[in-house]
Amino acid sequence: MDRGIVIFDGDCGLCNGFVRWLMRVDRHGRFAIAPNADEVGRAALEVVGVPWGLTSDTLVVIIRGTPLLRSAAVLGVLRELSRPWRVMAGAGRLVPRRLRDAMYDAVARRRKVLSGRVRACRVADADERRRWSARLATVQDLEALAVAARTS
Template sequence: MPSPAAPDTIFFDGVCNLCNGFVQFVIRHDAAGRYRFAALQSEAGQALLAAQGQAIPAAAPESVLLLRQGRLYSHSSAVLRIAHGLGGAWRLAAVAELLPRALRDAAYRFVARHRYRWFGREESCMLPTPALKARFL
């Protein structure tokens, strides 16, 4: 009997208020529990990325990352694939993939550069509630 596929993992900047808001959004809309989460600053997040041959400096995370079926997506591609995976009307986000990736990623990087100024940051990563703890690495 084949083993069930591992859930997709979303890596996020654990001290960024925008990123934490995005994680909360995904949790609210992911009734199937398809996604699990790891802060880029966490040991578990860094270890999982290292196992994929990736190293993101914990002091300077710039992107939401999505690990899906052994493939790592970043920037706008990660966000669009996450939205598509939520199902329902969120699948329409895939239309944005028709735009050139360079343009999508430039817009993504612009927001990423200003996210702390616009949305603020925390001193430490968020702690999940006991009900959600199993979905966080």
């Protein structure tokens, strides 16, 4: 199974909160995760042609070789999950992309304030460390990504 890859700012509490949420709701392991400073995360960005510097301001999600940014990344994740998330993605797509991205950007600009209570450096419990380790993007994920990027 080709997994999508979520590339996130590992120093951002809001981004880490999103990934923690994803680990809870993605029961079928549809997504691998890669911090943007990680070697695999950087390589994945290179494969799909997304500049690394972009990841300090936006979540990047790669699904079937296609990079998604900003609100499209969030909706892409929701669309790949089961109900009710898939339904929310459908509703979200009814909102014009320009407006969705403006809302995404407003949250991104305030992410340090908004995530003040969610510390990126908090110590994860053993179960959470196990789940995150199992979901880290691998070389095999990169190989599948390269094949998908060539065929899309």
